[in-house]
Amino acid sequence: MNEMIKLIHGDGGKHTKILIEQLFYKYFNNNILLQEQDSATFTAVQGKMAFTTDSFVVKPLFFSGGNIGKLAVCGTINDLAVSGAQPFYLSSSFIIEEGFSMQSLEEIVKSMGQTCLECGAKIVTGDTKVVEKGSVDGIFINTSGIGYIINGYEVKTIEEGDRIIITGGIGEHGTTIAVERYNLKVKGDYKSDCAPLFAFIEELKEQFPSIKIMRDATRGGLATVLHEFSSLCKLGIHLIEKEIPISESVKAINNLLGLDPLYMACEGRMVLVVKETEAEKVLDIIHSLDQGKGARIIGEFVKESNQNIFIENGFGGKRLLSPLEGSMLPRIC
Amino acid sequence: MNEMIKLIHGDGGKHTKILIEQLFYKYFNNNILLQEQDSATFTAVQGKMAFTTDSFVVKPLFFSGGNIGKLAVCGTINDLAVSGAQPFYLSSSFIIEEGFSMQSLEEIVKSMGQTCLECGAKIVTGDTKVVEKGSVDGIFINTSGIGYIINGYEVKTIEEGDRIIITGGIGEHGTTIAVERYNLKVKGDYKSDCAPLFAFIEELKEQFPSIKIMRDATRGGLATVLHEFSSLCKLGIHLIEKEIPISESVKAINNLLGLDPLYMACEGRMVLVVKETEAEKVLDIIHSLDQGKGARIIGEFVKESNQNIFIENGFGGKRLLSPLEGSMLPRIC
Structure with a gap:
């Protein structure tokens, strides 16, 4: 044909x-x-x-x-x-x-x-x-x-101590697009995470009173969503680096390309902000779905005069996560 | 700037x-x-x-x-x-x-x-x-x-004798685009009829029981809308050429270009099919709006075995209006 x-x-x-x-x-x-x-x-x-x-x-x-x-x-x-x-x-x-x-x-x-x-x-x-x-x-x-x-969901004010959950490995869509657009000769088990997120909503609807806000981490990646949240509530964020799920392939490819997976688009990952006391329960529900097996609590909102986002590495060091300044990669969606 | x-x-x-x-x-x-x-x-x-x-x-x-x-x-x-x-x-x-x-x-x-x-x-x-x-x-x-x-409007079955109304001069948008895209050196007072049609709906809502179907005559123009209607109801159409409103400029420009204004897009004209007995009343309401001053009853549905559309000229002669075969002009909307 x-x-x-x-x-x-x-x-x-x-x-x-x-x-x-x-x-x-x-x-x-x-x-x-x-x-x-x-x-x-x-x-x-x-x-x-x-x-x-x-x-x-x-x-x-x-x-x-x-x-x-x-x-x-x-x-x-x-x-x-x-x-x-x-x-x-x-x-x-x-x-x-x-x-x-x-x-x-x-x-x-x-x-x-x-x-x-x-x-x-x-x-x-x-x-x-x-x-x-x-x-x-x-x-x-x-x-x-x-x-x-459904169930009268609405966005609620984020408060100090609220936890941040990501439903799976980050940067997989953006990384796949980068590799395949430029025909990069890299090895690794990468593929786009592109998937509908509605199944989570259905499972989580009883937890809506504890969920402050949800967003899919597309253009600009996880980092951009977190900056949006932080600018909404005027709080800072404290992230734990080792809790942020990034596959070995995505890490290796981004290292090679000099890109930061925190800014790379996902197309099937959701970021949720949840009341501290309910975070583990919400995480368990997300884990119960195949799509949510890789979910993690990655950090929390903190009082911070400049609304900065800090990432703490395994040795207790902290680095600042700045807002996306220029496009990492156009046409990822 | x-x-x-x-x-x-x-x-x-x-x-x-x-x-x-x-x-x-x-x-x-x-x-x-x-x-x-x-x-x-x-x-x-x-x-x-x-x-x-x-x-x-x-x-x-x-x-x-x-x-x-x-x-x-x-x-x-x-x-x-x-x-x-x-x-x-x-x-x-x-x-x-x-x-x-x-x-x-x-x-x-x-x-x-x-x-x-x-x-x-x-x-x-x-x-x-x-x-x-x-x-x-x-x-x-x-x-x-x-x-x-509004007012429970729904599309109804078109019947023999139902009248066809057009709310104003045809082909004005398509003709304007043709002239300006190709920088044609033609004189004449042309401009696109591009306009919102909602005012008609508001004025006509009491007449909805007599209105069988409405459509805006965009891509493919008046002729294409009439072919769609005719294929829906399996009836033919009898049009009166002198009643079809076409401005002198649109006529002259299309003549020059060898194009037929019946197939040229409008972007602010509506075609209505109305019960015979109510057609004059609906026309009066349309005439009451500035946008509808040029409205006309241009023909009616007739029993016709091949669902043909005929146009009768001033001398009683008839010609067949065939369906649009190839694009007259791409990218008119």
């Missing part, structure tokens, strides 16, 4: 219709999408909703552990999940370069459909644009999503 | 934050957006909701009557409006080329904010990606939107 995307696939006429019916409906099959109207319509129930959007421009499009399609669905599902919301409805909008391989498009769309299925989310509305060769680098995908907030 | 967008504006760190706070918050100022969470959250009320998405890749980015920002907001508001929904919350997601002018970005964002204000819609969540020079043609924008369907 050497078929390629042509400009007419984006003209809104006959060929767009064929693409939608033969490809998108095949993998995004649900009653709302099949209404074929300008908007998807559905009955809303009273409650608190969450709404989010992300555009994905990752390079390369296919990488160990995923592709731009899986990433686009995980990204939006995860933004809903860390808001305490169950993902319900997603939109997907494609901007495709003329000449793009139909087979690659199918692989991407298939991953999107599968990832939605894992979480019970549905792609209910979409859009396809095709632009001339050279006007976009392959394919860019936007997903937006809406969900219902 | 010669400032330009840099890759670091998209890295999710400090510079992204500055861009968001200094530019986006300036024009998209509302309480939900200012929560600064991964998702916007708000209370949903029981009712039927509509959800839609569109990516905008129009070229040129600025044109008579609008720019990509105004178009991006109108496009999504109009998809909601023709679903009978009042637009509530929009997302906006930018993919920007490194080196893009900050001044142009500000002009685009400003138009988005203004167009939202006209309809009472709010941009409550967003995303910004910056890609290397040459990886995207200037700027692409995705907007998604959610709204509440």
Whole structure:
């Protein structure tokens, strides 16, 4: 199959219709999408909703552990999940370069459909644009999503002593993208951690009163999320280096590249701030899920006049974790 | 001000934050957006909701009557409006080329904010990606939107005799884009009809029981919308050529270019199918709005074995309106 995307696939006429019916409906099959109207319509129930959007421009499009399609669905599902919301409805909008391989498009769309299925989310509305060769680098995908907030979750004020939990090894997505984009000749067992985080939310919903805030550590990595938290609550952070889960491969590759995994993107890791007294209990629940086996309590919030983040190494030494100044690596998501 | 967008504006760190706070918050100022969470959250009320998405890749980015920002907001508001929904919350997601002018970005964002204000819609969540020079043609924008369907509007079965109304002159957006993209040396008073259509919906809500279906005539123009309707209801259509509103400029320019305005995109025109007995009443209401002064009843649905669309000219002759086969003009929206 050497078929390629042509400009007419984006003209809104006959060929767009064929693409939608033969490809998108095949993998995004649900009653709302099949209404074929300008908007998807559905009955809303009273409650608190969450709404989010992300555009994905990752390079390369296919990488160990995923592709731009899986990433686009995980990204939006995860933004809903860390808001305490169950993902319900997603939109997907494609901007495709003329000449793009139909087979690659199918692989991407298939991953999107599968990832939605894992979480019970549905792609209910979409859009396809095709632009001339050279006007976009392959394919860019936007997903937006809406969900219902469960068990009345809300962000709460972070206080001194609150513990920080990360659900697994950091920097795996960013490191994979770096290695594969630049065809670096490194050995090691690396792959993107790209995954939907909704399962955690479902398991943790009874603990919501003890959870202050949750966030997925994407662009800018764990360090950037921690700086956001610290600037929200005007407290400092004390991290214990040996508790931060980093795989040997990620460590070795970043060492080689002179990069710091603390700033490297994750696409399937969540950072939670939890009341000190409940932190172990929350950690146990996270450990009960396959996806959370590598979770750790990595530090706590402390009174610190300059809202600094310190990392304590094994010998009691401390170093300062500064905010990300320039991009480590563009187009990681 | 010669400032330009840099890759670091998209890295999710400090510079992204500055861009968001200094530019986006300036024009998209509302309480939900200012929560600064991964998702916007708000209370949903029981009712039927509509959800839609569109990516905008129009070229040129600025044109008579609008720019990509105004178009991006109108496009999504109009998809909601023709679903009978009042637009509530929009997302906006930018993919920007490194080196893009900050001044142009500000002009685009400003138009988005203004167009939202006209309809009472709010941009409550967003995303910004910056890609290397040459990886995207200037700027692409995705907007998604959610709204509440008013007065229980729903699409109804089109029947023989139902009348077709268009709310104003056709082909004005597509024609403007063609002339300005190719710097054609044509005279004439043309400009894009790009505008939000929600005002019609509000005025027409009491007439919803007589309105069978509504659609905005974007990609593929009036002809494409009529073909979609005809294939939905398995009826033919009889159009009266002299009733189809086309400005003299649009006629002349399309004549010169060898293009057919029936297939040229509108971005502020709605096509309505209305019960025969109520068509004049609906037309009067549309005429009562400035935006609807040029509205006309242009034809009706007829029993026709091949679901053909015929246009009758002033001399009683008929010609067949075929479905759009190839793109007239890519990147009109």
